[in-house]
Amino acid sequence: GAGVSQSPSNKVTEKGKDVELRCDPISGHTALYWYRQSLGQGLEFLIYFQGNSAPDKSGLPSDRFSAERTGGSVSTLTIQRTQQEDSAVYLCASSLTAKDTQYFGPGTRLTVL
Amino acid sequence: DAKTTQPPSMDCAEGRAANLPCNHSTISGNEYVYWYRQIHSQGPQYIIHGLKNNETNEMASLIITEDRKSSTLILPHATLRDTAVYYCIVRISNFGNEKLTFGTGTRLTIIP
Numbered sequence: 001g002a003g004v005s006q007s008p009s010n011k012v013t014e015k016g017k018d019v020e021l022r023c024d025p026i027s028g029h030t031a032l033y034w035y036r037q038s039l040g041q042g043l044e045f046l047i048y049f050q051g052n053s054a055p056d057k058s059g060l061p062s063d064r065f066s067a068e069r070t071g072g073s074v075s076t077l078t079i080q081r082t083q084q085e086d087s088a089v090y091l092c093a094s095s096l097t098a099k100d101t102q103y104f105g106p107g108t109r110l111t112v113l
Numbered sequence: 114d115a116k117t118t119q120p121p122s123m124d125c126a127e128g129r130a131a132n133l134p135c136n137h138s139t140i141s142g143n144e145y146v147y148w149y150r151q152i153h154s155q156g157p158q159y160i161i162h163g164l165k166n167n168e169t170n171e172m173a174s175l176i177i178t179e180d181r182k183s184s185t186l187i188l189p190h191a192t193l194r195d196t197a198v199y200y201c202i203v204r205i206s207n208f209g210n211e212k213l214t215f216g217t218g219t220r221l222t223i224i225p
Contacts, residue, residue: 004156031211043157045212056211091156098211101147104156 002026004105006092012111013082021077021108025094032075033095033102034067035059038088046090049075050098082112117201122220131188133219135201138182144205146177147213148186150197157200157215160186196223 005024013019025032034046045059049069060066064082069075079086089109093102118136125131137146147162161168161175163184168175174187188195200218 033212035213042217043213043215045214048211050211059212093156093213101159101162102213103159104149106156 004092004094004103006090006105006108008108009106010109010111012113014113015084016081018078018080019082019110021079021090021110023075023077023092023094023105025073025075025092026103027073029094029096029103030072031095031098031100031102032069033093034075034077035091035093036088037091037107043091046077048098079110082110084112086110087112117203117216119199119201119216119219121217122222124222124224125188125191126224127193128190131191131195131221131223133186133188133199133201133221134183135186136183137201137203140181140203141205142181144203146175146181146184147202147204148173148175149200149202149213149215150195151200151218152194152197158197160199191221191223193223193225195221197221 032049048056064080067077089107091107093104095102148160149157177184198218
């Protein structure tokens with residue numbers, strides 16, 4: 001079946017602009033996660049959704065980062081006033097419930113000039 | 114989540130079995146061992162997970178020692194497409210511990 005999809009696959013933006021990254025989880029998966037991976041670094045947890053609620057936002061690096069999920073499905077990660085250090089691959093994962101295996105999407109590569 | 118220790122890199126000849134070790138000496142009784150891999154520029158791919166017993170699926174086998182302090186991921190017949198970074202993660206599978214904590218993994222290179 002269809003896996004996790006993310007769009008866009010690549011995004012180049014200028015410093016100071018806002019960006020929105022989209023994640024479509026596997027159908028029926030109630031839990032959704034955002035991670036990011038900076039060049040040559042490991043994966044860093046950002047935020048987790050159970051349904052439309054975000055019980056754990058502990059990984060969001062600053063108040064410029066926000067995320068929402070609607071209809072228990074699609075999620076959007078928004079970065080306001082982007083900075084060069086925001087350049088990274090942003091990865092989304094979903095799982096049937098929060099206790100189950102997480103499946104990742106292909107990621108969005110964000111480049112801030 | 115318990116920390117894991119993996120060798121930074123390994124080579125394996127194509128067609129041979131690749132055995133990737135992971136130490137997790139502080140694992141607790143209700144923590145699972147998960148393996149993911151990341152092929153260059155792609156999202157992490159789930160491989161296998163287990164709690165106590167050895168596990169096998171179409172991709173790999175997972176051997177967990179009796180004391181659960183270490184495990185080995187086995188790719189039985191490695192191909193060039195298995196070249197990737199392999200991550201061993203231990204995780205309590207209950208609510209309140211949802212995030213995965215990735216370490217630095219093992220960079221496996223399959224040699225033709």
